[in-house]
Structures are given as C-alpha cells and as structure tokens.
Amino acid sequence: MGLAGVDMVIVPATTGQMGVLPGHVATIAELKPGVLSVHEGNETTKYFVSSGFVFIHANSFADIIAVEAVPLDQIDANLVQKGLVEFTQKLSSATTDLEKAEAQIGIDVHSALNSALTG
Amino acid sequence: MASNAAVPFWRAAGMTYITYSNICANLVRNCLKEPYKTEALTREKVHFSISKWTDGKPEKPTIRSDSPED
Numbered sequence: 289m290g291l292a293g294v295d296m297v298i299v300p301a302t303t304g305q306m307g308v309l310p311g312h313v314a315t316i317a318e319l320k321p322g323v324l325s326v327h328e329g330n331e332t333t334k335y336f337v338s339s340g341f342v343f344i345h346a347n348s349f350a351d352i353i354a355v356e357a358v359p360l361d362q363i364d365a366n367l368v369q370k371g372l373v374e375f376t377q378k379l380s381s382a383t384t385d386l387e388k389a390e391a392q393i394g395i396d397v398h399s400a401l402n403s404a405l406t407g
Numbered sequence: 408m409a410s411n412a413a414v415p416f417w418r419a420a421g422m423t424y425i426t427y428s429n430i431c432a433n434l435v436r437n438c439l440k441e442p443y444k445t446e447a448l449t450r451e452k453v454h455f456s457i458s459k460w461t462d463g464k465p466e467k468p469t470i471r472s473d474s475p476e477d
Contacts, residue, residue: 336435355428356431356435363439367437371434393427394434
C-alpha cells in the first residue's frame with residue numbers, strides 16, 4: 289500500500305477494533321479477518337484484511353502486515369454468501385479436529401466478509 | 408511468564424499460524440469479483456526448490472511447484 293500520513297486507522301485486532309492515532313503507545317497486535325479503515329480528513333478508505341499483524345512504533349509510524357488486503361468494492365457478495373453456507377455445512381459434517389478447525393475458519397472469514405459488506 | 412489468554416481454536420487443533428493465515432488469505436481471494444480474482448489466483452502459486460542436507464552436503468534438490476488447490 290505504501291507510506292502515507294493519515295489522521296487515524298482502525299484495525300481489526302483479535303482483541304477487537306483498535307483505533308490508532310498519532311502518539312499511540314508502541315504495540316504489536318495480531319489481526320483477525322476484518323475491516324481496516326483509514327481516516328484522513330473527511331475521507332475514509334476501507335480494506336478487508338485476511339489476517340496479519342499491526343506494528344505500532346513509538347514515533348507514530350504504524351505498519352500493517354497482511355497476506356491479503358482488498359478494497360471492499362472488490363468483494364463479491366454472492367460468493368461470500370455461498371461460502372458461508374458451504375462452510376456452515378462443512379462444520380456440521382466435520383469429524384477430525386482439523387476439519388472442524390478449517391470449517392470454523394471458513395465461517396469466521398465469511399462472516400467477517402459479510403459484516404464488512406453490510407456494515 | 409505463564410500462558411495468559413486461551414489458545415485459539417486452530418492452534419488447539421494442531422494448526423500453525425502460517426497455515427491459518429494462508430487459509431484465510433485463500434478464502435478471501437476466492438470471494439473476489441473478476442478481474443481481481445484471476446489476479447489473486449496468480450498470487451497463490453508457489454514455486455521453490457528444496458534440498459535435504461546430509462554430512463554438510465546438499466542432496467539433489469526437488470522443485471515444488473504448487474497450484475492453488477492443495
């Protein structure tokens with residue numbers, strides 16, 4: 289994404305939505321699938337982040353590391369709905385712990401995508 | 408330092424963070440609109456070579472070239 293000076297970012301940390309302003313204490317947080325919003329003046333740009341980390345440095349620099357980060361308008365709502373139904377079914381038919389974990393991940397990611405599009 | 412929070416469900420099932428993160432990324436890619444989806448599928452491809460080392464020498468390398476579907 290690149291370097292930019294902005295007013296605030298809200299990141300989807302595993303502990304909840306975290307607002308980061310200039311002067312934030314240095315932190316490393318793990319991110320869960322969710323919406324990243326970048327606020328600058330009156331404009332907000334939103335991205336969906338698949339998972340990753342945010343490093344907030346002491347000098348008000350923040351690095352957001354994500355394997356996939358897409359603008360919300362690149363997400364197809366129909367595919368999200370289909371995925372949610374598919375993984376909900378997979379969870380009920382899963383046997384091993386690993387299958388259950390994979391199905392649960394599918395449900396978590398698709399629900400997060402869904403709330404990102406509707407929220 | 409003892410453990411603090413509860414273990415995430417995927418770790419409890421024996422999955423590592425990197426496997427979890429890659430699964431999340433693949434799921435998100437599959438929910439994209441075209442043409443972004445085809446571009447994203449190119450990012451899923453991996454191509455690398457591995458060699459096992461014995462006695463300080465590398466053996467013949469194997470080339471792994473994975474497609475998006477495992």
